[in-house]
Amino acid sequence: MRASVGTFNLNNLFSRWNFRGAIDAIAAGGQDSAVTVSYRFDDPNNLRLRTFKSRLVQPKDEVDTQRIAARIVAMDVDVLAVQEVENIGILRQFNKEHLGGLYDFQVLIEGNDPRFIDVGLLSKLPIGVVSSYQTAVHPDDPSRPVFGRDLQEVEIWSSGRTIRLFTLYNNHLKSNFVPFDQGPGRRCGAGEHQTTQAG
8 A cells, every 4th residue: 555645834724812902902002001800711621821931822823824724735745754843733624614514534743842832734534643752861961852843653554454554753843043142043844745665
């Protein structure tokens, strides 16, 4: 059996609640007095505000999301390793709403990245054992993780789960970007993809 495999950096596939817009809209309504705004959360476990370097992380632009989705649909690979995804919920939502449910199986394990970007996998073929190497440490320095983000190991099985076809390793290497306040640097490209054949 042959299976097509690809990889795609989804470039900050985040979904964030940002209430600033609602507050700005109330303030713009011409009210001169102070405005009191209250929010009620029936299930606070379903809502998380995350920041990076004291700034609210913004959701991914819808136009950019649609453009990336169109490229993935055009690739139409059997197994797609993805990078820079916030969590499994967002990956499932992206598959359902933007890829038309192209992939029956999705997997993601939270990693170590301070920006909350993780590696994940979308597959038309059944997924077997999934392993994470986020806690693996360097033998010369047990206090230092080997992978600043994660290395994901995923078994891919045949349609009837009778044969393990291959094991895929998904990693997201850190770019050469250096913050402006720490000297010159360079950004690596995002939204790049590669395709290969396995079998």
